[in-house]
Amino acid sequence: MAKSGGGFWKGVFWVVLVEVVVCVIAALVIQFGGFPMGADTHASKLEARLGEWTHDSWVKNHAPDVADPVAVNDQTLMEGAKLYQGNCAACHGGENYTKSPLGRGVYPGAPQFMRFVEFQKTHPNFKPRKMSAAQEQARDNHGFYVIKHGIRFTGMPAWKYNMTDTQIWEVVNFMHHMGHLPPDVAAAWKQMPLSPIAVPAAAPAMPAKAGKSGKK
Helix, strand or coil: HHHHHHHHHHHHHHHHHHHHHHHHHHHHHHHCCCCCCCCCCCCCCCHHHHHHHHHHHHHHHCCCCCEEECCCCCCHHHHHHHHHHHHHHHHHCCCCCCCCCCHHCCCCCCCCHHHHHHHHCCCCCCCCCCHHHHHHHHHHHHHHHHHCCCCCCCCCHHHHHHCCCHHHHHHHHHHHHHCCCHHHHHHHHHHCCCCCCCCCCCCCCCCCCCCCCCCC
């Protein structure tokens, strides 16, 4: 028994030693500038895989399971188009350009949603995978949560400080219909400028910095 117990603690010692060595090496790499922090750096396959895993797990466990409260019609799609064009198209692509140059300048590169729309237009026989009502709701919840809270360590901001929940849902609905918009909305979208939409009065205030309570 004593021999077995000694083997266990010997294993613990080696595990701890390896962890310490790895931490020391990582600290030295960072200290001497060996870890690239430029936004023009391409993510390694390992980093990309870990990022996708972490992102998907975070959204899956925290996104609210609620039905889209905003009706999809010409009016709400038009509002979503204005918000998307003014705040999202610069990075994610718009009607007049399917690939945004600015989207390449963030790390990792911003998804180019218009490239999929362009693919659909140039491949008329392409049929997107059919989704159940539950899958569509999960997709909507995912989009809403990511837009509202942003994504850490990327160029994606938390839009909850600039948009109300209703406006975020309008953007979500617009994005899911941008490849087959009503004619009036599609025509108006082509004429919209790339200018940020004013912050709505109903948007929540910025959070106070940690350690400051406002009391004197």
